[in-house]
Each structure stands twice: as C-alpha cells, then as structure tokens.
Amino acid sequence: MTDLDSIEAAIDALDLQLDALCNFAGVPPTADKNAVLKVNFFGLRHFTEAAIDHLVDGASIVDVASLAGFQWRSNMEVVKGGMVLDLSDADKWIAAQLVDRAPSYHLSKELVIARTIWNCQRWKGRGIFMNCVSPDPADTPILGDFIKTLGKRAEDDLQINRAATPQEIAPMIAFMCVDVSTRMNCSDVAVDAGVSAWQQLLS
Numbered sequence: 001m002t003d004l005d006s007i008e009a010a011i012d013a014l015d016l017q018l019d020a021l022c023n024f025a026g027v028p029p030t031a032d033k034n035a036v037l038k039v040n041f042f043g044l045r046h047f048t049e050a051a052i053d054h055l056v057d058g059a060s061i062v063d064v065a066s067l068a069g070f071q072w073r074s075n076m077e078v079v080k081g082g083m084v085l086d087l088s089d090a091d092k093w094i095a096a097q098l099v100d101r102a103p104s105y106h107l108s109k110e111l112v113i114a115r116t117i118w119n120c121q122r123w124k125g126r127g128i129f130m131n132c133v134s135p136d137p138a139d140t141p142i143l144g145d146f147i148k149t150l151g152k153r154a155e156d157d158l159q160i161n162r163a164a165t166p167q168e169i170a171p172m173i174a175f176m177c178v179d180v181s182t183r184m185n186c187s188d189v190a191v192d193a194g195v196s197a198w199q200q201l202l203s
Contacts, residue, residue: 001025001043002035004087011050020060020177021051028145029068029105034094040108041082042090045115058127060177063116065134065188069109070196076114078107083115105149109134113188120186129185131176136192139163164193 001007025047026040048061055061072079078097085093099107116132123130137146143163172191175181190196 001047002038004043004046007043007047008050011047011054014051014054016054017056018051018054018059019056020062021048021055022062022064022173022177023048024064026064026108028142029149030145033097033099033104034091036104037082037094037097037108037111038090040105041111041115042087044112045083046087048119052123052128055126055128058182059129060181061116061128061130062173062176063112063130063132064173065112065116065132066105066109067134067136067190067192067196068106069111069113069134070190070199071106072110072113075107075110079110079114082107082111083118116188117186124185129176129182131181131184131186132188133169133172133176134188134190134192134196135164135169136195137163138169139165164191 023044025044027035029036031039044063048063082093097104097107113132113134116130120130137143169191172189176184176189
C-alpha cells in the first residue's frame with residue numbers, strides 16, 4: 001500500500017467485478033509518519049481510484065476511518081491540502097508535515113473522512129455510493145500500539161467504554177454494502193459507543 005505500482009499491479013490482476021469495496025488497510029500510530037500517511041490515506045485513495053472500473057454500477061465504497069479523525073473540520077486547511085494532492089507529491093507533502101506518530105495517525109484518519117465526503121458525488125452517474133465508518137479503539141492485535149502511542153487519550157477513551165470488538169463494528173460496514181442502505185451517501189458514521197460525541201461536548 002506504500003507502492004503505487006504495486007497497487008496498480010494488484011488491481012490489474014483482478015478478474016472480477018465488485019459489488020462493494022471496503023477499505024480496511026491501515027497501520028497503527030507506532031509506525032513512522034511516512035508509513036502511516038501512505039498506507040492509511042494515500043495508498044487507500046489510490047487503490048480506490050484504481051479499482052473503480054472493477055465496481056459494478058450501484059456498488060458501495062466503505063472507508064474505515066477512526067475516532068481519531070473526528071476533529072477533521074478543525075484541521076481543514078491541512079486536510080484540504082492533502083486530500084487533493086497529486087500523488088506524485090505525497091512524499092514531499094508528508095515530509096513537510098510537522099507531525100509524527102500519534103498526530104500523523106490522527107491526520108491520516110482526518111484525511112480519510114474528508115476524502116470520503118469529498119468523493120461522495122464523484123461516481124453518482126454510476127450509482128456508486130461512498131460512506132465512512134469511524135470506530136473507537138478495538139480489541140485487535142494492534143490495540144497495544146494505540147495505547148502505547150496515544151497514551152492518556154487512549155486510556156481516557158477506554159475508560160468511557162471498553163474496547164470494541166470487530167464483531168460490533170462489522171455489521172455497520174456490511175449494512176453500507178447492501179441495497180437497503182442506498183439512501184446513505186457522504187456519511188461518516190461513528191461506531192464508538194458515544195466517545196466522539198462526548199469528546200466534542202467537552203472540547
């Protein structure tokens with residue numbers, strides 16, 4: 001996901017049409033900012049755009065973001081710059097961001113949410129809908145990475161509610177992929193037991 005040529009080779013190898021594309025790829029905030037931003041956003045963005053011709057008309061695209069990206073509106077200037085950036089300039093742009101580890105993870109997820117909303121009308125002529133799911137910290141093998149890097153913020157989030165399970169997040173993603181959800185478009189849905197709402201109230 002950090003290599004655009006590799007992404008294109010993977011797409012070229014596909015010999016099928018897709019009813020839905022669910023973008024789960026991501027690395028935790030313990031990785032360096034180059035990997036975090038390239039995998040979590042720029043690779044995801046390129047994969048989606050390269051895969052469009054393999055999606056059937058009426059398909060769904062679901063991006064998995066994070067509770068960490070819920071403040072994207074307050075970082076709009078940086079987010080807008082990154083989400084419309086020519087991918088050939090990604091390395092230079094990433095290097096210019098004065099963030100590392102936890103902040104780069106937050107930025108990567110802010111970019112995912114904003115780009116999902118930005119693109120939600122892009123393929124409407126084909127009936128393709130695009131939405132985003134933002135979970136809170138989940139009980140997966142990289143949960144420890146989040147706690148280690150995010151420190152008190154992650155601990156505070158987990159004090160509000162226990163860590164989510166993948167089985168609690170997956171149904172919303174699945175719902176966005178079926179016909180009954182076709183009125184959903186341009187949505188970022190928090191599946192976080194109310195943590196983001198609580199944080200916004202206190203901020």
